[in-house]
Amino acid sequence: MKVLVIVGSSRGKGNTYKVTKQLEEKIKELGDVEFKYLFLKETNLEQCRGCFTCVTRGEHLCPIKDDRAKIEEQMLNSDGVIFASPVYVYNITALMKNFIDRFGYVSHRPLFFNQSAMAVTTSSGGGIKETLNYLESIILSWGFNFVYKLGVITHPYLIHTPRYTDEIENNINKAARIFYNSLKTKERKSPGLGYLIQFRMMRIHAIDTKEYFTADYKYYKEKGLLDRGKKYFIDSKINIFKNMFAGMIEKLIIRSMSKSLS
Numbered sequence: 319m320k321v322l323v324i325v326g327s328s329r330g331k332g333n334t335y336k337v338t339k340q341l342e343e344k345i346k347e348l349g350d351v352e353f354k355y356l357f358l359k360e361t362n363l364e365q366c367r368g369c370f371t372c373v374t375r376g377e378h379l380c381p382i383k384d385d386r387a388k389i390e391e392q393m394l395n396s397d398g399v400i401f402a403s404p405v406y407v408y409n410i411t412a413l414m415k416n417f418i419d420r421f422g423y424v425s426h427r428p429l430f431f432n433q434s435a436m437a438v439t440t441s442s443g444g445g446i447k448e449t450l451n452y453l454e455s456i457i458l459s460w461g462f463n464f465v466y467k468l469g470v471i472t473h474p475y476l477i478h479t480p481r482y483t484d485e486i487e488n489n490i491n492k493a494a495r496i497f498y499n500s501l502k503t504k505e506r507k508s509p510g511l512g513y514l515i516q517f518r519m520m521r522i523h524a525i526d527t528k529e530y531f532t533a534d535y536k537y538y539k540e541k542g543l544l545d546r547g548k549k550y551f552i553d554s555k556i557n558i559f560k561n562m563f564a565g566m567i568e569k570l571i572i573r574s575m576s577k578s579l580s
Contacts, residue, residue, distance in 0.1 A: 319501045321345070322396040323355045326403035326414030330357050333440040333472040334404045337490070341400070341438065341468070344494035349502065356392065358413040361385055366419035376533040377423045386420050390429070398434040398501050401457060405441035405449045418456055426520065427537040428461030431552050434500040435462035436493065440472045459516075461551065463507060465500045468493040508555045514564035517550050522571055 323342075327334050335355075342353050362385040372380050380386065393399050403414040410418075424430075437453035439446055446469035457464045470486055509517075521538055528535035538544050541551075549556050549564075 319349070319351045319397040320395065321351055321353050321398045321400060321501070322392055323353060323400045323402055324414075324417065325355060325357045326401075326411045326417065327357075328359055328411060328413060329404075330359055332404065333470075334402050334438060337440055337468070337470050337472075337486075338400060338402045338438055340487075340490050341494055341497075344491055345498050348494065348498040351498070351501065354392075354396075356389065358417055361389070363389070363417060363420060365416055366422070372423040372533075373426055374531050374533060376536075382420075389417075390421070393430060393433065396433060398436075398497065399430070399462065400436055400438060400497075401453050402438040403449065403453070405439055405445035408445035408448050409452060410439075410449055421460070423533070424461070425456070425459040426531075426534050428459065428551055430461040431463075431506075432504075433462055434497065435464050436466040436468065436497050437464075438468045438470075438493075440470045442472055446471065458513065463500060465507070466493050466496045506554060508557060509550055511557075511560045511563060514550060514556065514560055515567050518564055518568040519571065521548075522568065522575075526575065 321342075323338055325335055325338070329335075345351050346353075364382045364384050367382065369381065377386075401414070403410040406412070409415075435457045437450050437457065439449045439453070441449070450467040450469050454464055454467060468489060470489070520534070521543060524531060524534040524538045525544065542548065543551065549561055
């Protein structure tokens with residue numbers, strides 16, 4: 319099994335990298351897993367220009383020619399991806415944010431349904447919850463099977479105390495077990511209500527704006543997702559009541575749009 323670690327630290331091999339290496343060691347104790355590290359500070363990934371072309375017409379028409387497509391291929395060829403970013407002023411780093419911006423089209427056209435993912439962050443104090451929650455929302459919108467959030471406070475006052483060191487080790491052990499099991503079993507979590515509604519809203523959007531968002535419409539059409547019977551991007555176990563509620567929301571949106579156009 320192959321795991322790609324995407325490191326968004328400006329330092330490269332700082333605290334976040336060290337925590338991820340500890341996680342790697344624990345995962346390798348559980349089975350045969352190959353790790354590869356992608357340091358964004360060393361990657362040819364130019365800053366997003368905000369032209370929106372990747373979203374509307376397709377990522378292949380992006381005017382920037384760098385390693386974006388190669389990184390996408392690396393993620394697709396992995397069984398799991400770990401997104402690792404330290405906290406910079408209560409959120410991810412600029413490097414990680416630009417990485418996410420460059421893959422903005424994937425939130426419209428999810429790709430990574432066969433990959434597990436988790437998020438890792440470190441901080442000397444605050445911002446861990448906000449950073450992990452943000453990463454989780456992005457990773458889920460890209461189609462990943464998101465399984466765990468690992469946050470570690472690395473303040474010098476705490477990091478060398480035995481009690482806190484034991485707590486960190488326990489958290490890393492737990493993260494390793496959960497992530498490894500997701501790689502091994504390939505079992506996906508059932509999509510939550512919010513993502514069932516999001517799927518239906520994105521489908522409505524793709525149909526209603528097909529002349530402008532041509533890439534989205536093509537994605538939904540080629541994958542057979544324009545069929546109203548489709549409940550989600552992929553076949554998955556879906557709670558019947560959540561599905562019914564998402565369907566009701568979809569009908570209300572369509573009805574509201576019809577009235578506004580009449």
